[in-house]
Amino acid sequence: MSALSQFRNFTQRLPQTDLMPTVFIGHGSPMNGIENNEFSEGWIDLAKHIPVPKAVLVVSAHWYTHGTFVTAMDFPSTIHDFGGFPQALFDVQYPAPGDPELAAEIPGLIHSTPVGLDHDWGLDHGTWTVVRHMYPNADIPVLQLSIDYTKSPAQHYEIAKEIYALRKKGVLIIGSGNMVHNLRMLSWEMINGGGYDWAVEMNDKFKNLIANGDHNALINYRNLGSDAMLAIPTPEHYLPLIYTIGMKNDKEEISFFNDKAVGGSLTMTSVLVG
Numbered sequence: 225m226s227a228l229s230q231f232r233n234f235t236q237r238l239p240q241t242d243l244m245p246t247v248f249i250g251h252g253s254p255m256n257g258i259e260n261n262e263f264s265e266g267w268i269d270l271a272k273h274i275p276v277p278k279a280v281l282v283v284s285a286h287w288y289t290h291g292t293f294v295t296a297m298d299f300p301s302t303i304h305d306f307g308g309f310p311q312a313l314f315d316v317q318y319p320a321p322g323d324p325e326l327a328a329e330i331p332g333l334i335h336s337t338p339v340g341l342d343h344d345w346g347l348d349h350g351t352w353t354v355v356r357h358m359y360p361n362a363d364i365p366v367l368q369l370s371i372d373y374t375k376s377p378a379q380h381y382e383i384a385k386e387i388y389a390l391r392k393k394g395v396l397i398i399g400s401g402n403m404v405h406n407l408r409m410l411s412w413e414m415i416n417g418g419g420y421d422w423a424v425e426m427n428d429k430f431k432n433l434i435a436n437g438d439h440n441a442l443i444n445y446r447n448l449g450s451d452a453m454l455a456i457p458t459p460e461h462y463l464p465l466i467y468t469i470g471m472k473n474d475k476e477e478i479s480f481f482n483d484k485a486v487g488g489s490l491t492m493t494s495v496l497v498g
Contacts, residue, residue: 244391245274245498248399248468249354250482251285252492254306257353258313263492264357266482270496271358278394279323279365281330281387284350285401285461289370292334292383293342296327300366301346318352323365326395330369334386336379337372345370350400377443377459377466384470391498397471399464403430404455404491411488419485426455427491430465434495435478439469454489465495472497 249267256263286305287293302317324341331339347355347366355366369387371380390397404423411420419427429448433441443466445452456462472478482494 248495250492267357277396282351283467286348286350287370293340293370296341303348320362320366381470384467399468401461401464405461406489409489414488422451426451
């Protein structure tokens with residue numbers, strides 16, 4: 225059975241709940257934002273099988289800041305934060321509204337660090353390339369929460385617990401990155417599928433730790449050996465996963481989808497909580 229079929233079977237059994245699910249999405253190449261492929265189909269299918277959110281809050285690997293910020297404008301711009309791709313990708317606009325009122329609530333939820341209201345950033349490709357497939361009408365407010373590069377994984381885990389309350393208000397919180405992400409070792413021979421042994425083995429180890437609820441090991445990933453350092457040479461694509469697991473409660477189920485390695489050193493594995 226394919227990973228996508230497994231995901232569909234799982235989501236069909238999801239109980240109705242007032243608690244919005246939360247998800248980590250491996251976003252991969254910006255081209256996934258305009259391609260109809262197995263990954264974008266997985267995002268579309270996800271949106272069909274979870275409740276329609278009142279708003280979407282994304283913790284994207286591509287908003288890496290000194291300090292913690294949340295977008296607070298009425299209409300965030302579409303940021304094309306990449307180069308060397310076809311003009312069609314640069315032409316995309318995703319005109320979803322923001323939600324200044326929701327943004328203003330978030331500093332009151334997060335007590336472990338100050339949170340600034342940002343009116344300049346917008347939606348980077350870690351957000352819009354995914355969300356435009358999930359909600360193509362752009363009629364659901366979308367916000368971003370930045371990743372403070374001065375904070376440890378444990379501190380990000382704490383922030384995740386503090387924003388858990390948003391799930392009770394119908395907010396879909398997405399961590400957008402990649403579980404294994406080493407672009408320096410990218411293999412064009414495997415760009416359409418396939419991973420180095422260390423990448424596949426490390427991805428499997430992460431999945432086992434997630435499934436077993438071993439959050440301490442995931443937080444302290446630097447203690448997992450040399451393969452972990454190959455998988456996560458820099459933390460920005462991994463930290464969104466810490467947000468997703470940090471918002472899981474003891475009663476919630478875990479499932480994986482889009483579980484595939486590409487380019488040798490990148491995995492698209494995504495995690496649904498709830």
